[in-house]
Amino acid sequence: MFSDLDEQLATTLKHQAGGDIDPTPIVQQARHRGRRLRLRRRGLIVGGLAATCVALTSVVLAIPGVRSTDDPIMPAAALMLPEAQSDGTVRPEEVGADAATVHFSTDALVNDATFASWRTGRGIESVEFRGPSGHARFVLARTEVLLDGLQQTLSSQGRPQGRTEVRVGDRSGVAWFDPSGDRKLWFVRWQPANELWAQLDIYATTRDEAVGTASRVRFDGAHRCVVPFRLESLPPDGRLLECSVTLGRSARDSFVEGSLVVGDASGRWLTVRAQLAPISDDARRGDLVAGPYRARRQGRDVLEMVVKPCYVEAFRKGRGNGYTEAEGLAILGGYRPARDLERPESW
Structure with a gap:
């Protein structure tokens, strides 16, 4: 429901609130998102009927800008939890x-x-x-x-x-x-x-x-409130604080984005967000180990990895002192994707 770039900038700034702003993650994420949108739209436009989606400003979210004639509209019930x-x-x-x-x-x-x-x-x-x-x-x-x-x-x-x-x-x-x-x-x-x-x-x-x-x-x-993944490696005293998910009525985009916020009694919190990744988006494989996955740094406080078919990010900068990189990698290591992204009732 949100403009990719606008929401990502807002999220990055939010996680940097209270301290000096590091422009590196903002620029990197803008470049990443621009490349992903170009790849995705290029594939959707061929043989399709373009329909521009309007932007929504709030929590987060990547909404495709076009829909092909092969992408039928689902019943309104598809938007319900x-x-x-x-x-x-x-x-x-x-x-x-x-x-x-x-x-x-x-x-x-x-x-x-x-x-x-x-x-x-x-x-x-x-x-x-x-x-x-x-x-x-x-x-x-x-x-x-x-x-x-x-x-x-x-x-x-x-x-x-x-x-x-x-x-x-x-x-x-x-x-x-x-x-x-x-x-x-x-x-x-x-x-x-x-x-x-x-x-x-x-x-x-x-x-x-x-x-x-x-x-x-x-x-x-x-x-x-369901998202198509679980987090099985929470730090000591960590618990789930918040859930958010965006659903669409397009058969192609019935799942748009999902996030879980993990935190503890000291006021720290960390957000793990998953959204669909382009098929060719393997460039984010990194040299950091997160359980069975490979992750990489994106700027100072964001870790990212690809777990097909989703692009997964961990935003470490939150309230208090935030979580360490090692704790963020441990949490990402417990990421377990759902088998079927098209059936929220199975998540």
């Missing part, structure tokens, strides 16, 4: 606490969507949809402070208008908007349960349209 066991009740203390579970359903937002990015962990659960006719993000959080701290990912003029009281189903809430061309970017915030906060950001013509869409989000089920 597999169901998880649930008693039909969402509990505030569970939201964002389990990095493997999302406690809401947003079927109402997916009809015209092309890509969906799901995220859960560290007190927040969210999904962002993007398609030719619209763009929306829904977030569920344990505190209103977490909502206030979110980075805005939908474009607007940056001039939010005054809030008005609304009803989202049988719950009270507030709505405000920010001008954005012919339509407005509406923000609808409410409490679906006590000690639980929700917000929908969506382009809509009227407030009633935005509020009506918000009222269709359901909280009576749960879904599993």
